[in-house]
């Protein structure tokens with residue numbers, strides 16, 4: 001017990017001095033001056049920064065907050081606009097849920113973003129990590145915040161021997177033994193910062209770590225042996241064809257079906273993704289295609305390899321033509337670049 005209180009005190013002191021300053025974060029000194037976090041802005045930041053770096057997510061967060069300063073603005077926005085502004089962040093189901101969640105908050109919560117963990121968990125696209133984080137930061141609820149960074153720190157400190165993902169539930173419970181009522185938001189953010197900066201995956205700087213004296217992995221000199229992981233199965237590969245039809249500066253795109261990967265997003269026409277297709281029935285023209293390159297894109301559960309074909313027409317055929325392809329999902333931007341690169 002004494003041990004845990006000392007660990008918490010050291011971590012919070014470290015956070016006060018060295019925690020990261022982030023645009024959506026209220027630092028302890030500002031909090032002491034009465035500044036309160038905006039749950040809508042915190043939610044946006046959490047949804048956007050999953051599975052990517054903060055450096056990549058931050059400009060999106062700024063762009064969204066400028067375009068939609070309140071949750072009602074986001075809910076009222078056209079879904080296509082929201083999806084196109086999300087392009088490049090990946091995991092498009094998240095963007096669809098973001099818009100849906102804003103609608104629920106507007107319609108069922110009087111446009112006031114909830115801040116208690118239980119209610120948050122009932123909202124579209126909000127899982128245990130995001131709910132715990134918003135509740136701790138915005139409502140001082142002593143929740144158990146566990147993201148990938150926290151898993152790494154906790155597994156090292158306790159030399160947690162069960163491999164992930166199977167051991168995840170127990171690891172979470174272990175992280176929960178450190179939770180107390182004092183400064184829950186700062187504690188959670190401190191722990192995430194420790195994992196994101198000092199306790200890095202490959203080369204933790206234990207000399208600077210406020211928990212070095214308590215850390216079992218460090219004592220054994222085996223920091224990077226944790227978290228233990230089940231052996232990875234090799235990533236499956238899917239293949240397909242992508243068709244870039246060009247007319248002057250414009251390219252033909254189509255809206256992908258709502259269900260399925262990149263659902264609702266614009267993209268160039270492609271065949272189905274699976275085995276290499278044996279015909280070109282998905283091509284928007286029946287002739288004049290030239291094979292111009294290949295691209296590779298990694299999704300969460302598979303690697304996609306597309307053969308890229310290009311054709312040109314003098315007059316646009318029926319369909320949706322765009323000049324600016326920067327708001328297409330990354331995989332389609334790669335296809336267009338492969339087709340049009342000089």
Ligand code: SF4
Nearest residue numbers: 199204206209212215
């Ligand atoms: S001592 Fe090293 S391995 Fe242990 S928590 Fe700190 S940085 Fe991570």
